[in-house]
Amino acid sequence: MRYALALSLLAALLSGCASHANRDVNGVWINQNAIDAAAKGVNLRQALLANGPNFEWRVNVPAAQATFSNGFELGDGTLKADGDQWKVDFYGNYEESLTLDDDELIQAATESGQEQSFQRPKNPAPAGAPPGASFEQALYAAYLGGDWKIAEGPGEGAVVRFQSDGRIEGLPNTDRYALCLAGDCAAMSGEFDSLWLEQNKQGNPWIFVRQGDQLEILQAVNQAKADEMPDLHPGTRRWLLEKE
Structure with a gap:
């Protein structure tokens, strides 16, 4: 009887510890x-x-x-x-x-x-x-990981790799990128997805369209007046990337 009681108390103690760990x-x-x-x-x-x-x-x-x-x-x-x-x-x-x-x-x-x-x-x-x-x-x-091949555009045939720390390899004249998640960049591109591409800390915004294993990167055309907040729309396609 004492042995059973001891086991019961030990089980309760262990259960309490597990519960505490799960609350971290x-x-x-x-x-x-x-x-x-x-x-x-x-x-x-x-x-x-x-x-x-x-x-x-x-x-x-x-x-x-x-x-x-x-x-x-x-x-x-x-x-x-x-x-x-x-x-x-x-x-x-x-x-x-x-x-x-x-x-x-x-x-x-x-x-x-x-x-x-x-x-x-x-x-x-x-x-x-x-x-x-x-x-x-x-x-x-998750969104851009893996190998992407340039199907159309400068560097056609090359493999592009978007690293999770914002580095990019294989895209001509580009060494870093950033996806627009929200905020001012989202306000400027409206319904369109946008990203920033740069080389040596100099860059520009681009519009992109992701459809499954294809990624289009297009020029961002500003339709706003000089004294207005930029209003970016998709222009000429620069690259078509396909995931390998």
């Missing part, structure tokens, strides 16, 4: 649903909007801080435990609720946004990287 919200969490949707080879901004608005959370329980990134702005809030939830207060302006569901961090739905789920990144960005970097790195790898 510290660290980086990324919006894997948005990444998976984009990785199907569809319009990037539509995939992100459908699964947004937030792309990454950074939670620091000892410091009572939590930060979200949505692709163009950061929100720094004060973190506090509230039963099974964590409340993030943004200077009294509004509040977000976070809970753990197994291996997912759930951001509760509000009047201004849908419920979202976040997972720990398999390959987080290096220590010291800016907020949002882990999501961006995972998105770049």
Whole structure:
């Protein structure tokens, strides 16, 4: 009888430890649903909007801080435990609720946004990287990873590789790229996906169209007046890339 009681107490203790471990919200969490949707080879901004608005959370329980990134702005809030939830207060302006569901961090739905789920990144960005970097790195790898062959355009026949850290290999006169996720660049390109291409820190925006294993990169034509915010539309196609 005493032996059975001891086993029962030990099981309860181990169960409590496991439960505590599962409640560890510290660290980086990324919006894997948005990444998976984009990785199907569809319009990037539509995939992100459908699964947004937030792309990454950074939670620091000892410091009572939590930060979200949505692709163009950061929100720094004060973190506090509230039963099974964590409340993030943004200077009294509004509040977000976070809970753990197994291996997912759930951001509760509000009047201004849908419920979202976040997972720990398999390959987080290096220590010291800016907020949002882990999501961006995972998105770049999923959306543009692998080998792309230049089917049409300068460098035809060459293999292009988009690295997850923003480096690019094989595309003529280009050494870095950045996908437009949200913010001013999105406002300028409207319904069209856009990216930034540069060499030696000098570059320009381009419009791109992703359809499955094909990627078109087109010149971005500004239809705005000189005193207006740029209004970018697709122009002449420069490259057609096909995934190998």
